[in-house]
Amino acid sequence: MEASCxxxxxxxxxxxxxxxxxxxxxxxxxxxxxxxxxxxDPGRAATDPKILASLWVYATMDNIGSARRxxxxxxxxxxxxxxxxxxxxxxxTLSDFRVADEKxxxxxxxxxxxxxxxxxxxxxxxxSQDGLRVRAAAGQSSYRRxxxxxxxxxxxxxxxxxxxxxxxxxxxxxxxxxxxxxxxSARERESRIDRALALLPELEEIKNHQTGKPSKxxxxxxxxxxxxxxxxxxxxxxxxxxxxxxxxxxxQSRAIVGVAVSTEGDDRPQSExxxxxxxxxxxxxxxxxxxxxxxxxKELIEAASAEAxxxxxxxxxxxxxxxxxxRESRRDTPGVQAWRQRMSNEQGQTIYRQxxxxxxxxxxxxxxxxxLKSLNVWxxxxxxCVAVWAALAYNLLHFGTALIQS
Numbered sequence: 001m002e003a004s005c006x007x008x009x010x011x012x013x014x015x016x017x018x019x020x021x022x023x024x025x026x027x028x029x030x031x032x033x034x035x036x037x038x039x040x041d042p043g044r045a046a047t048d049p050k051i052l053a054s055l056w057v058y059a060t061m062d063n064i065g066s067a068r069r070x071x072x073x074x075x076x077x078x079x080x081x082x083x084x085x086x087x088x089x090x091x092x093t094l095s096d097f098r099v100a101d102e103k104x105x106x107x108x109x110x111x112x113x114x115x116x117x118x119x120x121x122x123x124x125x126x127x128s129q130d131g132l133r134v135r136a137a138a139g140q141s142s143y144r145r146x147x148x149x150x151x152x153x154x155x156x157x158x159x160x161x162x163x164x165x166x167x168x169x170x171x172x173x174x175x176x177x178x179x180x181x182x183x184x185s186a187r188e189r190e191s192r193i194d195r196a197l198a199l200l201p202e203l204e205e206i207k208n209h210q211t212g213k214p215s216k217x218x219x220x221x222x223x224x225x226x227x228x229x230x231x232x233x234x235x236x237x238x239x240x241x242x243x244x245x246x247x248x249x250x251x252q253s254r255a256i257v258g259v260a261v262s263t264e265g266d267d268r269p270q271s272e273x274x275x276x277x278x279x280x281x282x283x284x285x286x287x288x289x290x291x292x293x294x295x296x297x298k299e300l301i302e303a304a305s306a307e308a309x310x311x312x313x314x315x316x317x318x319x320x321x322x323x324x325x326x327r328e329s330r331r332d333t334p335g336v337q338a339w340r341q342r343m344s345n346e347q348g349q350t351i352y353r354q355x356x357x358x359x360x361x362x363x364x365x366x367x368x369x370x371x372l373k374s375l376n377v378w379x380x381x382x383x384x385c386v387a388v389w390a391a392l393a394y395n396l397l398h399f400g401t402a403l404i405q406s
Contacts, residue, residue, distance in 0.1 A: 009078040016079040018400040060393035065371040067095035099382040124284040130359035135374035136229035136241040143221040196222040232265030267294040290355040305335030
């Protein structure tokens with residue numbers, strides 16, 4: 001037996017203390033609504049959301065995305081024990097909190113960004129954007145065509161019915177927990193297959209439009225594990241189930257100021273949506289927008305230049321037939337002409353090069369150190385939650401000390 005003071009185990013400048021100090025300044029009242037007392041009815045016993053938020057931010061800093069591993073660390077590691085006050089936390093509670101509501105987590109990110117803007121640590125005038133295609137929690141073999149999905153649905157429905165009948169069997173030696181777990185697993189699998197079948201008509205229409213006519217070899221397929229996940233080319237060059245996570249960053253400070261999730265590999269529709277999100281989040285207008293060639297669409301560049309408060313786009317010029325950047329075209333609109341001229345001079349190229357030092361380094365950090373190499377959750381809403389935790393961890397890791405000292 002060793003007698004010690006938990007508070008003495010961490011240095012005064014330990015980053016766990018920084019995380020707790022920042023989270024203490026955030027308004028977490030939206031998390032308290034479900035557990036608050038109402039009239040004469042008592043509230044539901046629950047772990048303080050500040051503890052759960054601090055644990056997940058700190059765990060994401062350490063590249064930990066498993067609730068079971070985090071729960072174990074809460075009983076073994078000094079920093080995690082300090083954050084939860086030496087009291088163990090159930091892994092189910094941690095798992096549920098991590099992906100419970102993307103809107104509430106997004107509000108936490110907005111509060112952190114607002115604090116950074118208020119302290120003049122972050123500017124929104126010039127942003128950089130890039131996508132990070134993260135491996136989804138679905139295998140290649142989970143993709144099935146309509147006939148296979150319908151056959152699988154019948155099999156799972158029969159399994160659900162069998163488990164219900166077995167519940168009434170007096171010779172059933174399973175425990176109540178085992179019965180509940182098996183039935184819940186079967187129902188969740190049935191629900192995912194139903195979602196896959198519901199998404200199939202839309203994908204079939206897209207396939208038929210692309211190929212011109214229906215073909216058995218080109219039939220649309222949907223994953224039975226994660227129906228919303230789409231096959232796309234990932235950062236390592238492989239093609240498989242993934243989500244397209246979008247991050248917008250302030251070029252000057254390199255803080256993440258915008259997060260979004262797309263189920264499509266096409267980046268082009270994401271630029272305008274990111275500017276709107278950042279403006280709504282900060283109340284400030286984006287003046288310059290830097291992105292790579294995957295976002296380039298002349299109609300969107302023209303629309304950005306024609307806005308009430310024009311946005312200047314910095315993006316590489318597409319290659320012409322000779323393989324060189326196309327610097328002019330007879331069909332160009334004024335906004336596109338200005339973009340081509342801008343990217344043809346050294347000043348425009350210098351500004352555009354800031355994108356690589358901003359977005360590329362952020363994406364590398366998130367993928368390598370913040371758990372965004374692959375996902376262990378299903379669905380775009382939960383994928384967005386994981387992305388927001390990564391953005392919170394990144395911002396607090398780089399600006400937490402400045403926030404608590406201001």
